[in-house]
Amino acid sequence: MKNKLDGDNLLTGEQAPDEPEEDLSRARRILGETLVEFPCAAVLSDPPDRPDFPRLLEWLERGDHGRMDWMKRRPERRRSLGEGYPGYRSVVIALLPVAGKGEPVHVFGTSVRIARYAEGPDYHQVFLERFRRVIERIRPLLDSGDRPLVKPDHGALLEKSLAMEAGLGTLGKNTLLINPLLGSHFTIGSLLLKTPLASVKGPFSGFSPCGNCTRCLDACPTNAFRGPYRLDARRCLSYLTIEEPEDDERALRRTSGEDWLFGCDVCQDTCPHNGSRSRREMSGREPFLSEKRVVNHPEDLIEWVRTNPSMGRVSLDTLRERVQEITSVKSGRISGFPKRRD
């Protein structure tokens, strides 16, 4: 297996031996252009049905998706590329390290935390801009009828599953994709192509990140894990602070005693794979937009959200309400963390 580090890019060179030479050569050149924009990427050609698709159905059946009804809409689209995006044959998958520092922000006198991925530039925009540049450069390599689609996060895809198949990492017990060099603090984006290509996979297919470790499961402040690899989103602070939870779920958010205003990074920050030097160095390449760490006036809050565009998914009223909750928790006016249901 060939595998080499070249500057910032993790170049990859694994492919099935019987791929047509022309498809392989095109795939390699497309991957090369993608690696100009992203530190880690791979190409998957005609990916088979997702072997973990039945897990998604079980998750939906249990209601673990909460009020994320969009996950339940025609779930079979996530089984295969062909079902979700008829006519599309190839996926270029890229990892984008997150920019954030993970330090607290002071909002109206209260110290709060936001997930690192939500600091700085909106990763959806970054994927769009970078993949657009890739498309411009690879256009001559694509079939004439191709209509490339950029899907940063919001596609009907089991992204982690595809990235794992592409040899970019392995799922950890916290359900996130872990890459041996980047850890898990990255987002995943896909470029879908109609042009048939050969697969050019990353070198991390056999990577086994967890062993006997259970740090993430033990550290989760709301006991959101049902067990290894199984997350009840209704108890996850990321869901509770970003989506639109039910009243009883909001009660859990209030009484968790946590100061997460937007998202949560506990199950990543406790993971030993997120402490490596290479991950920190690669993350450091991303521009960090908002240095503002003190927000004292309502108009500052508006400005702060404007410079942290990923947070735009949540209304200012919800953010203010959440700041009040955290203030009440810190002043001892709210207490009583509910125990886990089994």
Ligand code: B12
């Ligand atoms: C819905 C969703 C959420 C939900 C549910 C999370 C979840 N684990 O499902 C909520 C809102 C809670 C959420 C939170 C976060 N998310 Co999110 N989310 C998604 C989304 C849109 C779909 C994920 C999905 O399909 N869930 C369905 C369930 C069934 O999948 P699953 O829990 O991953 O389970 C899989 C495996 O664990 C396995 N499995 C299931 N059960 C079992 C049991 C056993 C025994 C075994 C062996 C395996 C197994 O099969 C399942 C299907 O593949 C993806 C983007 C995408 N389109 O894929 C982003 C995505 C997963 N999220 C992402 C991020 C960054 C986060 C947060 C870190 C954000 C934050 N800091 O607040 C947190 C992390 C919480 C966590 N530990 O997962 C990134 C992950 C990057 C990475 N390194 O993996 C993604 C890929 C978005 C992106 N494009 O970058 N997210």
Ligand code: SF4
């Ligand atoms: S993001 Fe936070 S609340 Fe959600 S599973 Fe991870 S540690 Fe638990």
Ligand code: SF4
């Ligand atoms: S904290 Fe431990 S168990 Fe959890 S994902 Fe990381 S290595 Fe795996």
